[in-house]
Amino acid sequence: MSGTRGYHHGDLRRALIAAAVEVIEEAGPTALSLRDLARRAGVSHAAPAHHFGDRAGLFTVLAVQGFDLLAETLDAAGTDLLDLGVGYVTFAVRHRAYFEVMFHPDLYRADDPEVRAARARSGRALRSRVTALTDGGPDGQQADVMAAWSIVHGFATLWLAGAFPAGLGDDPGEAARAVIRRLFTPPPSA
Amino acid sequence: MSGTRGYHHGDLRRALIAAAVEVIEEAGPTALSLRDLARRAGVSHAAPAHHFGDRAGLFTVLAVQGFDLLAETLDAAGTDLLDLGVGYVTFAVRHRAYFEVMFHPDLYRADDPEVRAARARSGRALRSRVTALTDGGPDGQQADVMAAWSIVHGFATLWLAGAFPAGLGDDPGEAARAVIRRLFTPPPSA
DNA sequence: GACCCAATCTTGACAGCGACAAGATTCCCT
DNA sequence: AGGGAATCTTGTCGCTGTCAAGATTGGGTC
Known part of the structure; x- marks a missing residue:
């Protein structure tokens, strides 16, 4: 669970939440995009769906x-x-x-x-x-x-x-x- | 300016605003979609852009x-x-x-x-x-x-x-x- | 240590959206 | 009657959320 390398991210859920907080902090909840979060975490666009539906x-x-x-x-x-x-x-x-x-x-x-x-x-x-x-x-x-x-x-x-x-x-x-x-x-x- | 027939709507701006208020009232500002408003008013999807940018x-x-x-x-x-x-x-x-x-x-x-x-x-x-x-x-x-x-x-x-x-x-x-x-x-x- | 299942992540696709450009239609003023 | 401006349409682009199906990996069991 050290980094983002490898097929599995290791700590994706936490990373996505942290990125979400950051985005909302800067631009409000409306500006939040799951695909953008995935991009920031370095994973595919559908990865967030697995953790949050x-x-x-x-x-x-x-x-x-x-x-x-x-x-x-x-x-x-x-x-x-x-x-x-x-x-x-x-x-x-x-x-x-x-x-x-x-x-x-x-x-x-x-x-x-x-x-x-x-x-x-x-x-x-x-x-x-x-x-x-x-x-x-x-x-x-x-x-x-x-x-x-x-x-x-x-x-x-x-x-x-x-x-x-x-x-x-x-x-x-x-x-x-x-x-x-x-x-x-x-x-x-x- | 009697109805919605004809190429020109006649009162589109007001109709769009009224529809917007209705939508927001029911589902919040996030749920508002310009294309949906256009649909409700019976005009094309790009018509609202002319009035509101x-x-x-x-x-x-x-x-x-x-x-x-x-x-x-x-x-x-x-x-x-x-x-x-x-x-x-x-x-x-x-x-x-x-x-x-x-x-x-x-x-x-x-x-x-x-x-x-x-x-x-x-x-x-x-x-x-x-x-x-x-x-x-x-x-x-x-x-x-x-x-x-x-x-x-x-x-x-x-x-x-x-x-x-x-x-x-x-x-x-x-x-x-x-x-x-x-x-x-x-x-x-x- | 090999194996298998479940969790995790990827790839691909679809419809809906905002935005822009270009054209069609109509109103209004002269 | 004519012409310019306002109004609306059609077509397109990239972005988004969501779903389905497949690839990869970790963890537990024999």
Whole structure:
């Protein structure tokens, strides 16, 4: 499994995934082509089909890995609600390729058992952390989670789409901090 | 310009845009094919190229129309900050096709002058309404706008992606109201 | 160590797509 | 009535995903 020589690649699956992440990072999921990935890995044009079945199969694998990575990130985030949110935004920007795939269910098989499980893991991570850090009533807990999720997800999405005005610097985590602070707290009246 | 008979379609541009919105609504922007649109409109496969140049040209037109539609929606929204947010979410769900295109700049020519102008219009609408409804200091105004935008945009995106748990009903506006309430206000302690 | 099966990868082919070029048809204005 | 411009068609090219069939190799068993 040392190199790419020989009939068998040896580590093709991993190589294809790595190349896919790179391509998506640079040009978005739409630009991803199985034939291009095969070319980059130095294998024939139909080799990827064996590992992923089809294009949706590859995206399905990426979605699973992405949700697992997000769950780990959230579990490892700081104990503060702000740090948790910054962790979410940082994940989206650092692992942009995974993030974009994860929240475009039309790209992959969203009802795949592994996807459901991975998504449930990251959902549990987010939910447990938020509910532990807010004191909304029993009725308000779900709305608290949704609010926290919405504000960080919206920030990440808008940041990645380049929708925010220029001049915010290049540290999304820092910019996100000032925004997330508005959640659950009245604005600092001047 | 009565029907589709004759060499000239008469209203092809509008028909193609309408068909595009329909397709995107059902299957996402990725599924859109110029040849399919031509088929639906009953014209030859190369007819769309004359009106939009290429695929990105069509998405560019949709982005312009979408940002203008959003600007109108925000201008017409209620005077409350909650109503403004509900208006944003309602726009995203009702005009899902436009919304998805608008915030995927890799689909269209984001630096197109008309796009810039339309985006500026909707940006101004959002900014002016939010700053009028919050009392954050001069330094905090930008963060206030970004926070409001983030929470409604995140809610809309997650709702459209089917990321929220089931059982929230089918009225995104109502569900959004409980979430947006968390902005700038402490949670209702039980 | 020889053998066989399954996993892996290749070759070949097909239909659909975006894009471009060149020609046909029609509208509109003078 | 005539002519230019706008609109639409036909034909073609390379690219893509997907399927089928064959070639090669690794790993386990006797």
